[in-house]
Amino acid sequence: MGRMQMELHTGIELAVALTRQTTLPDLLKTATAQLENTFGLTRCWALELDLSGRILHCSNLPEPGEFDCGDFSHPFAHLLQTGKARELTRAASYRLDHLSFQSLIEASDRPKSLWLEPLRGGDGRILGILVLCRDEPDWSGITAQPLYCGLLQLLTHQWVSQLQSRDQVWQRRLLKRSLDNLHDAETVRKRCEILARTLVGPSESMTKLRAQVVRAAGSQLSVLVQGETGCGKDVVARGVHELSDRAGGPMVVVNCAAIPDSLLESELFGHTKGAFSGADQAKEGLLAQANGGTLFLDEIGDMPMALQSKLLRVLESRQFRPLGARQEQHSDFRLVAATHQPLRQSIKDGSFRRDLFYRLSQFPLHVTSLSERLDDLESLSRHFIRLYTEREGTGPLGISSHALQALSTYDFPGNARELRNIIELACLQTPTGDDIQPEVLRLTDLFAELGSTEKHEGATFTSEAPAVSDTDDIRDLKAAAQAFEAAVIRDRLRQYGGNRAQAAESLGLPKRTLAHKCLKYQVAEA
Numbered sequence: 412m413g414r415m416q417m418e419l420h421t422g423i424e425l426a427v428a429l430t431r432q433t434t435l436p437d438l439l440k441t442a443t444a445q446l447e448n449t450f451g452l453t454r455c456w457a458l459e460l461d462l463s464g465r466i467l468h469c470s471n472l473p474e475p476g477e478f479d480c481g482d483f484s485h486p487f488a489h490l491l492q493t494g495k496a497r498e499l500t501r502a503a504s505y506r507l508d509h510l511s512f513q514s515l516i517e518a519s520d521r522p523k524s525l526w527l528e529p530l531r532g533g534d535g536r537i538l539g540i541l542v543l544c545r546d547e548p549d550w551s552g553i554t555a556q557p558l559y560c561g562l563l564q565l566l567t568h569q570w571v572s573q574l575q576s577r578d579q580v581w582q583r584r585l586l587k588r589s590l591d592n593l594h595d596a597e598t599v600r601k602r603c604e605i606l607a608r609t610l611v612g613p614s615e616s617m618t619k620l621r622a623q624v625v626r627a628a629g630s631q632l633s634v635l636v637q638g639e640t641g642c643g644k645d646v647v648a649r650g651v652h653e654l655s656d657r658a659g660g661p662m663v664v665v666n667c668a669a670i671p672d673s674l675l676e677s678e679l680f681g682h683t684k685g686a687f688s689g690a691d692q693a694k695e696g697l698l699a700q701a702n703g704g705t706l707f708l709d710e711i712g713d714m715p716m717a718l719q720s721k722l723l724r725v726l727e728s729r730q731f732r733p734l735g736a737r738q739e740q741h742s743d744f745r746l747v748a749a750t751h752q753p754l755r756q757s758i759k760d761g762s763f764r765r766d767l768f769y770r771l772s773q774f775p776l777h778v779t780s781l782s783e784r785l786d787d788l789e790s791l792s793r794h795f796i797r798l799y800t801e802r803e804g805t806g807p808l809g810i811s812s813h814a815l816q817a818l819s820t821y822d823f824p825g826n827a828r829e830l831r832n833i834i835e836l837a838c839l840q841t842p843t844g845d846d847i848q849p850e851v852l853r854l855t856d857l858f859a860e861l862g863s864t865e866k867h868e869g870a871t872f873t874s875e876a877p878a879v880s881d882t883d884d885i886r887d888l889k890a891a892a893q894a895f896e897a898a899v900i901r902d903r904l905r906q907y908g909g910n911r912a913q914a915a916e917s918l919g920l921p922k923r924t925l926a927h928k929c930l931k932y933q934v935a936e937a
């Protein structure tokens with residue numbers, strides 16, 4: 412092979428290697444290695460100029476690998492300014508006391524001569540500098556060679572295209588991120604709209620709550636819903652499940668207050684046949700049933716301490732052992748818990764575990780009381796009228812402004828549940844197609860009624876509770892209050908012919924809470 416052919420062959424090989432590089436650092440590494448080998452250099456460095464046009468970086472150099480060329484006495488600063496290649500002798504390099512420059516000289520084994528070559532892109536912008544090191548000071552023998560010029564040309568071309576594709580990748584990433592954000596905001600907005608059909612209310616706090624529910628649903632975190640009784644915690648918990656990617660799975664609801672303590676553990680964990688007397692069949696627990704879905708522990712504040720520790724362990728590993736079983740089981744569930752009790756106080760009182768509280772409230776949600784968001788009264792009332800009409804097939808048209816005015820003077824100790832009861836009772840007394848009027852609103856606050864005959868404008872307050880006329884004999888307030896509660900429940904059950912669901916609804920209580928109270932006070936079905 413002749414010399415010309417050899418050079419051509421080498422040139423093509425080098426060019427192919429350069430064009431194969433897919434990142435800028437790889438390209439610079441390959442190019443400097445090629446220049447070292449082809450032209451017998453002791454070292455070769457490629458320094459990349461950053462966007463500020465002041466700092467040169469070299470990833471192959473040991474620390475600091477960065478040259479601040481803002482100081483014009485720096486040899487590279489001069490080069491960036493003029494854009495012209497130049498030689499730097501060892502003697503001259505000794506006089507330059509820039510720390511980073513001296514470390515480059517050191518890393519190059521103090522060569523006799525340096526050739527500094529600025530590289531420009533097509534638009535004239537300087538891309539960086541090549542530093543060629545050699546102990547022979549004859550640079551023209553190299554820089555005049557067509558192979559050297561060709562390599563530099565190709566390197567410059569590839570360098571520009573690497574910068575462009577890096578820029579494109581960055582642009583694409585930026586675009587994707589903005590699209591994701593947009594998409595995110597759009598998804599949240601749509602989901603909030605869907606949720607507003609069941610979790611009704613235009614008030615600011617309800618609007619914020621819906622956005623939080625959507626966010627909570629999108630995560631896998633444990634959710635703790637807190638708020639007064641009847642304010643909509645159950646609706647919130649269902650929202651979390653239905654808007655999550657577990658919506659296709661089961662939602663298992665456990666009311667910790669309604670299941671006697673002695674049964675709660677076996678209900679949750681399940682048991683094997685013969686695990687305890689009476690366990691004549693194996694039974695799958697609610698934890699296992701919630702696999703792939705959501706476990707909703709309502710009234711978690713009523714969970715006995717011993718069970719709280721067991722639940723904590725389950726939450727840490729999602730592993731549990733049914734009563735009487737040898738093997739542990741796994742269940743993949745998302746936990747949503749709710750309570751109307753102030754858990755922080757329960758922690759202070761020693762009736763609720765602090766560590767469990769933190770485990771449960773990874774995503775805390777608070778539902779405000781209805782009296783603090785009276786802006787929701789109208790939408791909620793119309794929502795309850797719609798539900799009544801759908802269920803009964805007929806009902807009022809709507810609600811008059813006077814009736815709404817009357818409602819707004821009441822403070823709803825039973826929250827949205829109480830409003831629902833009031834509206835449903837009013838629906839019964841309103842001719843189909845009419846609007847609900849104030850006269851049919853039965854605004855009854857049992858507890859305010861004790862010893863009070865207060866009347867609110869436009870609405871009648873009545874009490875069906877036993878009159879507490881003589882309180883002189885009371886020596887134990889707690890016992891007296893419980894006796895009163897039991898009497899009210901007994902009364903109401905009688906009134907609804909023993910129908911617990913109706914009695915519970917009329918008292919603003921969940922059915923299971925009523926069942927629990929019946930058990931506690933030994934109130935027999937009417």
Ligand SMILES: Nc1ncnc2c1ncn2[C@@H]1O[C@H](COP(=O)(O)OP(=O)(O)OP(=O)(O)O)[C@@H](O)[C@H]1O
Binds near residue numbers: 611644828921
């Ligand atoms: N924002 C709301 N939108 C529509 N319905 C609601 C809303 N809030 C409450 N409700 C209705 O009010 C009633 C009581 O609500 P829910 O059972 O969710 O209350 P809760 O806070 O879970 O009560 P408890 O503390 O007794 O368990 C239900 O019929 C529910 O559908």
